[in-house]
Amino acid sequence: xxxxxxxxxxxxxxxMSDLERLRxxxxxxxxxxxxxxxxxxxxxxxxxxxxxxxxDVDLKHRISTEDFERIEAEMKKxxxxxxxxxxVVVTREEAMAMAKxxxxxxxxxxxxxxxxxxxxxxxxxEGEEISIYQNGDFWDLCAGPHVGRxxxxxxxxxxxxxxxxxxxxxxxxxxxxVYGTCFPNKTQLNEHLERLEEAKKRDHRxxxxxxxxxxxxxxxxxxxxxWKPKGGIVRRELQDFITEELDSQGxxxxxxxxxxxxxxxxxxxxxxxxxxxxxxxxxxxDAWEGLADEGADCGRLLNGLRTGAIEGFMLKPMNxxxxxxxxxxxxxxxxxxxxxxxxxxxxxxxxQSGELGGLTRVRSFTQDDAHLFCTPEQVADEIQGCLGLVKxxxxxxxxxxxxxxxxxxxxxxxxxxxxxxxxxxxxxALREAVKKMGVDAIEEPGEAAFYGPKxxxxxxxxxxxxxxxxxxxxxxxxxxxxxxxxxxxxxKPHRPVMIHRAPFGSLERFTGLxxxxxxxxxxxxxxPEQVRVLPISQQFNEAGQKAVEALAEAGxxxxxxxxxxxxxxxxxxxxLDRVPYMLVLGAREVENNEVSVRHRDREDLGTQSLDDFVSxxxxxxxxxxx
RNA sequence: GCUUAUGUAGCUCAGGGGUAGAGCACAUCCUUGGUAAGGAUGAGGUCGCGGGUUCAAUUCCCGCCAUAAGCUCCA
Numbered sequence: 001x002x003x004x005x006x007x008x009x010x011x012x013x014x015x016m017s018d019l020e021r022l023r024x025x026x027x028x029x030x031x032x033x034x035x036x037x038x039x040x041x042x043x044x045x046x047x048x049x050x051x052x053x054x055x056d057v058d059l060k061h062r063i064s065t066e067d068f069e070r071i072e073a074e075m076k077k078x079x080x081x082x083x084x085x086x087x088v089v090v091t092r093e094e095a096m097a098m099a100k101x102x103x104x105x106x107x108x109x110x111x112x113x114x115x116x117x118x119x120x121x122x123x124x125x126e127g128e129e130i131s132i133y134q135n136g137d138f139w140d141l142c143a144g145p146h147v148g149r150x151x152x153x154x155x156x157x158x159x160x161x162x163x164x165x166x167x168x169x170x171x172x173x174x175x176x177x178v179y180g181t182c183f184p185n186k187t188q189l190n191e192h193l194e195r196l197e198e199a200k201k202r203d204h205r206x207x208x209x210x211x212x213x214x215x216x217x218x219x220x221x222x223x224x225x226x227w228k229p230k231g232g233i234v235r236r237e238l239q240d241f242i243t244e245e246l247d248s249q250g251x252x253x254x255x256x257x258x259x260x261x262x263x264x265x266x267x268x269x270x271x272x273x274x275x276x277x278x279x280x281x282x283x284x285x286d287a288w289e290g291l292a293d294e295g296a297d298c299g300r301l302l303n304g305l306r307t308g309a310i311e312g313f314m315l316k317p318m319n320x321x322x323x324x325x326x327x328x329x330x331x332x333x334x335x336x337x338x339x340x341x342x343x344x345x346x347x348x349x350x351x352q353s354g355e356l357g358g359l360t361r362v363r364s365f366t367q368d369d370a371h372l373f374c375t376p377e378q379v380a381d382e383i384q385g386c387l388g389l390v391k392x393x394x395x396x397x398x399x400x401x402x403x404x405x406x407x408x409x410x411x412x413x414x415x416x417x418x419x420x421x422x423x424x425x426x427x428x429a430l431r432e433a434v435k436k437m438g439v440d441a442i443e444e445p446g447e448a449a450f451y452g453p454k455x456x457x458x459x460x461x462x463x464x465x466x467x468x469x470x471x472x473x474x475x476x477x478x479x480x481x482x483x484x485x486x487x488x489x490x491x492k493p494h495r496p497v498m499i500h501r502a503p504f505g506s507l508e509r510f511t512g513l514x515x516x517x518x519x520x521x522x523x524x525x526x527x528p529e530q531v532r533v534l535p536i537s538q539q540f541n542e543a544g545q546k547a548v549e550a551l552a553e554a555g556x557x558x559x560x561x562x563x564x565x566x567x568x569x570x571x572x573x574x575x576l577d578r579v580p581y582m583l584v585l586g587a588r589e590v591e592n593n594e595v596s597v598r599h600r601d602r603e604d605l606g607t608q609s610l611d612d613f614v615s616x617x618x619x620x621x622x623x624x625x626x
Numbered sequence: 627g628c629u630u631a632u633g634u635a636g637c638u639c640a641g642g643g644g645u646a647g648a649g650c651a652c653a654u655c656c657u658u659g660g661u662a663a664g665g666a667u668g669a670g671g672u673c674g675c676g677g678g679u680u681c682a683a684u685u686c687c688c689g690c691c692a693u694a695a696g697c698u699c700c701a
Contacts, residue, residue: 160631273701536661
């Protein structure tokens with residue numbers, strides 16, 4: 001992701017906003033401080049990024065957060081010196097000489113070259129201006145622009161230190177990346193820090209535990225989420241919602257197993273090509289026993305599985321191959337098309353351990369998946385239908401803050417299956433669809449699936465990371481690999497086109513982001529507990545119980561707090577649980593045969609009869625109101 | 627997978643070479659109170675797991691597991 005950000009800053013370098021310019025300058029202030037403290041520091045790049053800036057540095061000393069105080073103190077001196085940022089245009093030879101004497105990104109000449117600056121220098125195309133920015137004794141190779149003086153960087157803070165590969169390439173050395181942020185003044189900096197604190201309170205991992213929605217167990221395994229009863233309710237409501245939509249749009253629900261033979265994935269292209277991102281295959285029992293009898297080693301087993309000499313099974317990484325087999329199980333006429341097969345299909349992927357986190361990146365997840373098999377002529381309409389569904393689903397939940405990404409293949413890479421012609425057809429179809437939908441889409445080469453391009457709906461989590469949710473993908477390739485066909489009006493076999501689509505993407509990731517979107521305050525239809533009845537004292541528990549029964553009878557998820565706590569405490573607990581409605585019940589209400597209604601956000605809603613309350617909340621739930 | 631942190635009660639965290647503490651939650655009892663915390667008592671821990679150093683390890687060292695941020699990756 002930072003790589004993308006880097007690319008963006010390069011592209012936008014000359015159109016840098018004032019804030020970005022300030023942060024870029026602050027990165028130089030940071031580098032100045034580090035160079036003074038550790039003269040052996042070798043700097044790479046130090047751009048502004050969303051929310052702040054960083055500088056990559058190679059240094060014998062391992063910078064830890066304990067060093068921040070010291071670095072910030074040195075930065076303070078640099079700021080106080082209030083040196084002017086001076087731009088000096090130099091020739092390539094001059095710049096080379098400085099880099100070779102170690103004078104670039106440093107406060108003095110050194111015995112060693114400025115290695116990364118030298119490398120970056122070599123990448124600047126012939127004819128392009130080469131500039132050095134100087135602030136006091138610190139000289140850096142930099143295209144700018146900068147603020148006037150170091151004194152402009154008044155409000156900054158170092159945030160974290162991490163490692164990053166030089167130029168984002170795994171084969172390059174790892175550098176220490178120091179992140180910081182900077183604002184025009186202290187007030188804005190503090191506001192920013194407060195916003196970060198606020199955002200943390202909405203973190204789905206924190207809320208998921210507090211609200212009892214899901215958990216992980218070290219014994220079950222990393223990245224394998226366990227949905228608890230309350231999370232189960234949210235999930236079921238989401239599934240019911242999708243199912244209703246599918247029923248009205250001509251989909252058929254299917255059910256398929258969680259595993260399939262390796263041969264299936266050989267045909268689809270998942271095995272052995274994507275072997276390392278899957279759970280290891282299971283060999284058949286006879287094969288295991290046979291090999292064991294022979295005293296064979298693991299290498300032979302693995303090799304046999306790869307070549308197909310030994311048959312085995314794999315946990316499914318996707319649902320498409322199974323759905324394809326359902327399509328292929330019948331003789332299809334063009335009159336049968338489109339065939340729309342839907343399934344809440346659980347898939348398993350071996351994500352690297354460092355990438356797992358909360359519900360947003362897991363090793364086992366359930367897609368609200370569907371595959372549409374259609375004629376080439378139907379593709380455009382079907383894509384529109386899918387996009388409409390995604391928009392409706394996101395709209396119902398009030399998740400309007402997404403970006404649409406057109407994920408295309410990377411022309412340089414060879415990881416894709418299928419012919420270039422098919423890819424072009426598919427990419428054109430999606431471009432057309434996006435245009436027709438009338439939304440701004442960002443084209444991202446290299447983000448495509450291995451079998452086809454996609455339209456992805458991307459949202460941000462509380463700490464600003466992008467996550468792909470809904471997706472619509474056109475695929476001319478898998479139908480070919482599986483030799484799918486239908487009979488056309490010309491009585492000849494034709495190749496269908498496949499569309500893969502998932503409005504939520506995965507229920508896990510979607511729920512995670514939904515928790516953050518609502519800060520745990522689910523709309524009533526999704527809330528695990530919709531109403532809590534709070535008798536003023538235990539002598540009204542009986543009346544409370546009657547209300548509970550009436551609500552439950554009407555299909556409302558309701559519970560009574562019949563403890564000996566005072567109402568104040570009961571309200572507090574109900575609000576901490578984000579229960580939408582609280583019904584307070586005391587002598588007054590019982591006497592007048594009514595309930596006093598309180599909403600978690602809208603506070604006191606006055607009194608109404610229980611019947612009115614029931615019919616109001618039923619309507620709110622059935623409409624899936626926000 | 628890599629870098630850097632972190633891991634003590636259900637949760638949030640304090641502590642520290644001599645086998646542990648707070649608040650909340652929980653249990654029991656008292657209280658029956660009108661819109662975000664009534665009171666008392668009590669129970670609860672192999673200090674992530676496994677090795678090592680030591681008379682003694684939860685504390686120091688090593689390995690592993692898990693979590694977090696970032697990088698890389700995400701069919």
